[in-house]
Amino acid sequence: MSVEEWLRVPTVKAERAARTRQRILLAAAEVFDEAGYERAAVTQIVERAGLTLGALYFHFGSKQGLAEALMNAQPATIEPHLESTGLQRVVDITLVWADRMKRDPILRAGVRLAVEQGSHGMNDATSFEEWRALMRSHLDVARAGGELRASVSPDRVARFVVGACTGMQVYAHLATKRADLMERVSDMWELLLPGVAADSMLHDIQIDPERIPDTGP
Amino acid sequence: MSVEEWLRVPTVKAERAARTRQRILLAAAEVFDEAGYERAAVTQIVERAGLTLGALYFHFGSKQGLAEALMNAQPATIEPHLESTGLQRVVDITLVWADRMKRDPILRAGVRLAVEQGSHGMNDATSFEEWRALMRSHLDVARAGGELRASVSPDRVARFVVGACTGMQVYAHLATKRADLMERVSDMWELLLPGVAADSMLHDIQIDPERIPDTGP
Structure with a gap:
């Protein structure tokens, strides 16, 4: 890995994290919009996003954290x-x-x-x-x-x-x-x-x- | 029972039914107001009203019927x-x-x-x-x-x-x-x-x- 490549690693990671976050947000938005909060399942959200439950909890902490992020977006x-x-x-x-x-x-x-x-x-x-x-x-x-x-x-x-x-x-x-x-x-x-x-x-x-x-x- | 008393029976019954209905409505309002629709239990509503589940279903048909009556009141x-x-x-x-x-x-x-x-x-x-x-x-x-x-x-x-x-x-x-x-x-x-x-x-x-x-x- 060159010095330039090495210096870019945090940026690439941050960009990937931002994209993952946005994918979860969009999938959650669709599920909440269709089903409402109570009936929306986090498993359904990560399935639609093509990601894992771990990614959801890493970025948003909880279903409620996800709802707060959407309200404030x-x-x-x-x-x-x-x-x-x-x-x-x-x-x-x-x-x-x-x-x-x-x-x-x-x-x-x-x-x-x-x-x-x-x-x-x-x-x-x-x-x-x-x-x-x-x-x-x-x-x-x-x-x-x-x-x-x-x-x-x-x-x-x-x-x-x-x-x-x-x-x-x-x-x-x-x-x-x-x-x-x-x-x-x-x-x-x-x-x-x-x-x-x-x-x-x-x-x-x-x-x-x-x-x-x-x-x- | 005198004729006068006999003629009053339907009115008395209707008045009693209206009072029962109002008692359920008030108890349901308190429970919905505190807990929201999903978390409100019909058993809790009739207990607060001092009435039976039968009375609730007779007057409102269902929990949703009760919610509709409250919205329209x-x-x-x-x-x-x-x-x-x-x-x-x-x-x-x-x-x-x-x-x-x-x-x-x-x-x-x-x-x-x-x-x-x-x-x-x-x-x-x-x-x-x-x-x-x-x-x-x-x-x-x-x-x-x-x-x-x-x-x-x-x-x-x-x-x-x-x-x-x-x-x-x-x-x-x-x-x-x-x-x-x-x-x-x-x-x-x-x-x-x-x-x-x-x-x-x-x-x-x-x-x-x-x-x-x-x-x-």
């Missing part, structure tokens, strides 16, 4: 698809989220586990607080740019939007298998913008689902 | 506490709902079961659609009374508010054990009213939690 599935800033960014986060819910099992499992966690004895608001902090950061930019009504608190808007999206998803999932989730999100902004955006911004913010490009598979 | 726990009309009524439904969530186990169990139902293989949007229809009926009154902005669809507002309340409750439950649920509901209306209420109504609609009288135990 939500924002990472959305952010790469976005370019806008300020209030438009917050709108876009929700539109891309509604679009990605149709095709991304990791996002879908994360949302489902976060909502249903009470039924399997978990009680972890982390994923909600992370969404809120993310939206809050973009709303702070909006505030600095004069995009918000003076009376509006960026943190309270963030808290409200996270809660509203959570519930719209639950309702849309039961009523229409999420077929109208995007429409519901767009509706939310139509109702919400007059109370949130500065008058000068009201007609600049785009809330039409069509503005979201095809985010791929 | 939600509006009935709220409506008796209300007097306002139109848009104010819709605001009041949500404020009283947030208040009753603190003290009414039947409401709490209904909400929890509706949100977590996916985890135990149920898929029933009925309770959401009933809330929506109820709010829609009051928003139709609001529309007829000129209380809504011309661009607003009563049905879409109803659909949005039901979803938003659902999600605010999930988030508040995890983050603060619902301590700030009322504040979140009031926040929602502060953000939402400019997009929903006609300008002439904007300052007439009361959204302060203080307006809700003590609704008792």
